[in-house]
Amino acid sequence: MDAEKHPPSEPPFESGSTTPLQHVSGRTPRSATSDDSIGSDATETEGGIPQKLPSLKSPKNIQYNTDLEKGPGGSQSENLQAAVQHVDSNLVDWDGPSDPENPMNWGLAKKWYITMMMSAMTFCITFSSSVFSQATAVTAKVYGVSTEVTTLATSFVVLGFALGPLVFGPLSELYGRPRPLFVGFIISAIFQIPVAVAQNIETILICRFFIGMFGSAAMAIVGGVLVDLWGPAAFVCSRYLKTSAHCYCSAALLVFLKETGNPALRTALDDARPTMQDIFSKYFSRPLKMLVLEPILLLITLYLAITYGILYLFFFAYPISFQEVRGWKHPGVAALPFIGLFIGILAGCMFVVYFTRTRFARKMREAGSVVPEERLPPMIAAAFILPAGLFWFSWTSSPTISWVPQVISGIPTGFGIIVIFLQGLNYLTDIYMMFTNSAFAANTLVRSGFGAAFPLFAAQMFHKLGVRWAGSLLGFLTVAMIPVPMLFYVYGNKIRAMSRFSPKL
Known part of the structure; x- marks a missing residue:
């Protein structure tokens, strides 16, 4: 140095x-x-x-x-x-x-160690948000409330995801990665304890909200950490344990996550301590400004929000389809069809890795740089696969049809959701670079709002419309979003040229 x-x-x-x-x-x-x-x-x-x-x-x-x-x-x-x-x-x-x-020049073992720690954090947080959905009916009986009320335990975590990044994303740009990341994750782990011993539903709902809000530090910051480590050609995706796992991750972070630099060393901007007005105008309001001023961020965020909402909606739609319509009374058996979604998500992750390590990396070697729009071909393919999976799920839901096709429909559905999600975030990362955290904060605000809202009307929609037409409605919604990645693949370069936040390299 x-x-x-x-x-x-x-x-x-x-x-x-x-x-x-x-x-x-x-x-x-x-x-x-x-x-x-x-x-x-x-x-x-x-x-x-x-x-x-x-x-x-x-x-x-x-x-x-x-x-x-x-x-x-x-x-x-x-x-x-x-x-x-x-x-x-x-x-x-x-x-x-x-x-x-420079983090990009660190040893491979160190980079993979940090990547796995970041992956463990996001796994704990996202798993905690969705795992409660399987206990919705049981919790309603225990506390004597309706299932609509206990559904809020899932929605409140995702609502916390929406609000937390507006604070943690900009704070990571002001004070670095480790402090806001670690503080938020530890506080989120602490709020798991009251949920485990709660005597009333109000305690559960309030603590679940704070679990999401403080846990969102990982959602807002981890993407920027991986960009610092790997760069665009080797960008590694990490997404998708209850109380014990959360605490284990916290203990591991406390022991192993160390500061990577000398706090005495700084750049000139570190000596320019911002006022509260500077902090609010530049950092806390930047995600909202970007969401309003950046058409790429706005439309990609809307697309990801819809797919994210569908994912959380399926945590309630699957039990309706298999428990109520098909008569699989045992909750554990009725949850087995989620394996199809899991296989699809796993296949989607492998596809993204393969695409990145082959075509994307080859273009990087040949040209020395790759435009962000090269992230979009997998997203375009997934844009067609997702609605196909949704229509497949909907029109094989009749109890007179074997359960096998409907379970298999989860594979294209999960594949489409995860590829759209990962490549959408990768695209935003490549575009906004040093403003990745702010872009992710804006994205998470809208996306988590959809994720919190969709479960609230899932039961009513599937009961009144039936699985066939409720699922088809979601399919038509995703069909309407197909032009989004195609539009940016063709015109993204021109749109980025007008951006105030995308670096002109």
Whole structure:
């Protein structure tokens, strides 16, 4: 790492064009630009990722504007000007693209270790959100309430997923990954305990909400961690235990998750402590601004929200179809058809990995970089497969038809859901790069809102319309979304050129 003292007479920066600075303590690259684009001084390497940023040996090259709302050349706040006047030897930058301190240059074993820890965290949180759905009827009898009320125990966790990332995503950009990630996950684990010993339904519902809200730290931050480690060509997906597993993961994190950098080392922007107004305007409101201003983020988020809602809706639709319609009275037996969904999800993950390691990686080697739209071909294929699976499920639901075809229908359904979900997130990651956490926060807000709402009307819809037409309605909804990935595959490059948040490399 380079660290050099600067003469006090030399100005620390000039206003004008903007260039992001990258952090050295495990933080996401953060730009304080007016147009949020990467400057021309960045050196592109694999996948167009800027591996070397302007050296702090030349302070005049560091030019930025911290007001997102103002155009280039806007004025800085007074506290920023005062903070950067004193530049000391602890101000550092990456020592070239081969710097061993850069997470992308860490050893394979270390990168896989961190990846597995992040995967375990997201597994605990997402499993906790859905596992309660199988206890809905039993819990209703125990506490003397309706099943609609106990359904809220699932919806409230997902509602917490919607709100938490608006805080944890931006906090990870301000204070780095480990602290908000670990604090949120530990608090989420603590709220599992009252659920296990609750004496009333109110305690369960309230604690389930906080489990989701604090647990969403993993949902908001893990994607950015994997981008820091692997880059676009090797981006590893991790998605989808109750109380004990959550606590085990917390203990493992407490022992093994260590800070990756020296807190004394920092960049110039670390000395510019933002005011509360700066924090709110730039970090807490950024996800909502991106959702409104970015058509790619908006439509991809809507598509992912629908598929996410369908996934959570199926946790209640499957018991209706197999327990009530087909008469499989034992809850454990009626849950076995979920194996079809699981096989489809597993196959979808393998397909995404295969696509990334073959066609995507080959294009990366040949051209040196790959446009984000190369993530979309699997998503386009899955856009046709998902509605096919939904119609298949719906029109084989009659008890006069063997249960086998309906169970098998879960394979294309699960395949379509997971491929759309993963490639949609990968596409957003490649587009927004240093703003990945904010994009994920906006995405999670809408997506989790759908995931919380869909289970609430699942029983009424499937009871009144019947499995055949209720499932067909979902199929028609996904058919309407097929043009979304096709549109961005053709016109995505032009749309990205107009973006304020997508780096211009």
